[in-house]
Amino acid sequence: MSLQPKVNILLVDDYPENLLALEGVLENLGQNLVRATSGAEALRHLLNQDFAVILLDVQMPEMDGFETATLIRQRERSRYTPIIFLTAFSSSDQMVFKGYSIGAVDYLFKPIDGEILKSKVAAFVELYQKSDQVQHQASQLAAMNAELQQREEMFRSLSVCCPVGIFLTNTNGVCTYTNPRWQAIYGMTYEQSLGDGWSQALHPLDREKVIADWYAVSTVGKDYRGEFRLLLSGGVERWVYAAASPMLGDSGDVTGYVGTVEDITERKQAQEERIQLIAEQAARQEAENANRLKDEFLATLSHELRTPLTSILGWAKLLRQRKLDELAIARALETIERNASVQAQLIEDILDVSRIMRGKLYLNLSPLNLVNIVTTAVENFRLEAEAKNLQLKTFISPPGTFLVSGDTKRLQQVMWNLLSNAVKFTPNGGNIQVRLSAREDQAEIYVIDTGSGISPEFMPHVFERFRQADGSMTRHHGGLGLGLAIARYLVEMHQGSIKAESQGTGQGATFIVKIPLLQSLDNINYQSGIDHILNSRQSSPPSQTNNHHTSEKVPEELLLQGLRVLVVDDDIDTRNFILTALQKSGAEVTAVDSSDSAFTVMQQLIPDVLVSDIGMPGQDGYSLIRQIRNLTPEQGGIIPAIALTGYVREEDINQALAAGFQMYIPKPVEPSILINSVAQLANSLCHSPDNSHTS
Incomplete structure (x- = not known):
């Protein structure tokens, strides 16, 4: 059971039966439902109460929903209260735009789906509760800050009047505060005392031991006690007795040190200068190592990408000269393909590391x-x-x-x-x-x-x-x-x-x-059962078809015989590659360079399969497929569609499928994979009982 107080939900409708229906839908939310049968009554409720969300009927006598919403927004206290318009009058864009223009967050048309309404209201209730919690926490934080400020003022007052020197340092021994007595003992101003300035007054003969003693206790979080000498300006020596204790955080870790200094005429000098030097050297060395690793990786990446690229470009230029014999041509093509695969693998490794660092790498178990x-x-x-x-x-x-x-x-x-x-x-x-x-x-x-x-x-x-x-x-x-x-x-x-x-x-x-290992499975013989299932799964490739209606194995050059394919890609080289690969398998291919051109083609000729890029100037592939899916089946609205793109993140794949594509193929793609994918999609769709498309 939730311990949170109930929040108010305002229901506004001039028909009591509609209010009763809304209460029936929302009563399971367990919140306080407030009724109003007119805009005026709703405004009266807003004078005394705050609401998580307002459900407002548009068509009401005297004062309609739009007028009521305008007045609600003029009141500072309800300026940002979510308003959901409810209407059965019209679904025109003009009315919807009018509702949004005066501050509506949503627009629902009657008859209203109860589950949708309840989920939307529940979301605003949760948002209201969370906002209330944030405000409460902010008030608590303000009170804590006030108390902290009061304590800080008390500390400063005590520190200023204290007859002994007081100092604070961080975990590296860097001084962050000193009181006036400390400054008088050291002969320094406040600004000079901060950082490692105080260590300048340590006597050269004591410095090494003091630093060693301080380092010995500070590294293990123990108290420090020591006497050492200060060498002030003009050669004046002063012994001091210093004591310091670690300050612990909530988790028990040392967050710094607090210490006192008494003038006993130059006690052994504390060792902060050396500790600071060591810390700075360590930080500098770490930074140098990080820069070296970065430079080495970038140099390696450049080398690993340029090396196969050299072979690819070099052999490509030799092929363009058309002076190679058949053996050399075969070697050139094999070299280009192998080095392109190397580059693709390098890119895939980098993308995998990016997925790992973002927590976006998933398993298909x-x-x-x-x-x-x-x-x-x-x-x-x-x-x-x-x-x-x-x-x-x-x-x-x-x-x-x-x-x-x-x-x-x-x-x-x-x-x-x-x-x-x-x-x-x-x-x-x-x-x-x-x-x-x-x-x-x-x-x-x-x-x-x-x-x-x-x-x-x-x-x-x-x-x-x-x-x-x-x-x-x-x-x-x-x-x-x-x-x-x-x-x-x-x-x-x-x-x-x-x-x-x-x-x-x-x-x-x-x-x-x-x-x-998986635990043993009852009534299954591993040797005869599981092995057979696993081997068959991993060794049996999906069959491809010739006419897209049979299961006969056919040559790849006839796999797409008679199939009409529309290809959309703004890159001319990629577009020509896809066109050539599909045509060699018998497809009738129309290739265009933009979503607008593709939609124009769709109005003239409905292809059997669409292969579209995602990232294109102007209207991208997502917009294209959504526009197509809004067409009727007769206009091509259910055309099988493949997203062929260089965007390969998990969210890119999910977005493509959600937009309306049935299949997703990352670039670069081998011709055989492209051809088989087109054939497989065409075959699966024409064998579907209701000819519907699934992802």
């Missing part, structure tokens, strides 16, 4: 067999390992199924990153082992190599972002230093752990991944 993940990853690196004459072996013990709850794509990414590192850092003729085993309730994956190993100095930083053991320009291995950081995050998202082991440089490395 389902039961899966780790055996398939491990063996597939190993086979993907088989050719690369053979090229370096590496022995790449897999050991699974005991043989069988290792069932976990996981995201297939992301676990494959973990294995890819670990194996990529192993192959990259293992010299020709070396060995790499991948071992999968089970211990208690966890699956354990070992990736063991005989490569360059990890130095003890770098071991604590192995899984940090942007960190590489060799950040120099002469390093032998590429990469941005993101793979292991991403792998650690993905493993931890699977409730697992990952660690690295190495005997040192040149001694190889071992990476160990542990992921919880």
Whole structure:
């Protein structure tokens, strides 16, 4: 049961039966419902009460809802009270705009959906309650500030009249306050006493010991007691006795020190200057390290992006000269494709890190067999390992199924990153082992190599972002230093752990991944049941069709035979690529460069499938699909639509599907994926019982 007081909700309608109906809908909210049968009565209620929200009928005799709302807004106390207009008279834009122009927050037309009304009112009730809580907290804060100010004035009065010197420092020993007696003892003004100025008066012969004594107690949060000498201007020595105690925060951490100084003619000098120097040096060193890491990462990023770009542009220019033989052309195309894939992977790694830092990386969990993940990853690196004459072996013990709850794509990414590192850092003729085993309730994956190993100095930083053991320009291995950081995050998202082991440089490395196993499932035989299901899921690609009405397997060049496709993209190169790829599969393609042009085409010819970019000047892809979805089916309002875009965040995907696209494909896209996606969407829509579109 809520302990919050009830809030007022004003119901205004000249028909009592309408008020009764509104009360029936809203009574479950548990709030105070106030009735008014006219605008004048509503204004009288507002003289004595505040309301969380006002439900106001538009059509009322004498004073209609618009006039009433205008008067409500003229009163300072109700200037910002939410007003929801209720009417059955008209849904014209002119009336709606009039309502909003005089301060309405919403407009509902009768007959009113009770659930919608209740949810809207509940939202304003909650907002009102929260605002009330904020005001209450503000009042409490003001009272606390007043008390704090009073206490501060009391402290200052005591400090000024105190016969001993008083000082405050932060945790680094930097002085933040001194009283007049302290200033007299030190022979300084208030401004001179702040920061580390006081340490200038310490005697050179005592400075080292005083600093050591202070550092010894301040680093562990203990009291300080000491005698030391001051060397004032003109060579005058003065002994002082200083005592300081730590000030503790609410969590028990030391937030600073409060101390006193008595003139006993120059006691041993406190050591704040040295402590401050050490702190400044540490901060400077940390800043230098951070700048160095940033510069190294930017240099590495530039190198890793420019290197494949050099191959892509170079081979492209050679191809344009049309002087290459068939073998060289094939090599050029393979090189361009491979280096473009490298660039795409670099971008994907950076986007993954961005998702991780924003907390926007999600998993698509389902039961899966780790055996398939491990063996597939190993086979993907088989050719690369053979090229370096590496022995790449897999050991699974005991043989069988290792069932976990996981995201297939992301676990494959973990294995890819670990194996990529192993192959990259293992010299020709070396060995790499991948071992999968089970211990208690966890699956354990070992990736063991005989490569360059990890130095003890770098071991604590192995899984940090942007960190590489060799950040120099002469390093032998590429990469941005993101793979292991991403792998650690993905493993931890699977409730697992990952660690690295190495005997040192040149001694190889071992990476160990542990992921919880699923508990045994009753009445299911792992070998015959689960393996069969998992293998069939992971090895059976969706079938494509020829005429979009059969399940026969057909050549890709005939997959879109006779299919009319409308392509929308403002980038001419991308547009020509999509047009060419789809035409080669038999599609009849119309390609335009803007949403306006696409909508014009739709009015003349209704295509079978729409493939649209999202980020375009003027009207973007979201606006285009919403405009199309407002058309009737006969006008093309239910056309199957694919969003093809370089925006790849989770929120971008959700926004595209919510806007009306059935499918989402990130750029860059391979021709086969594009073609199969168009065919799959066209096939699924024409096989749908009601020919409706789903996302």
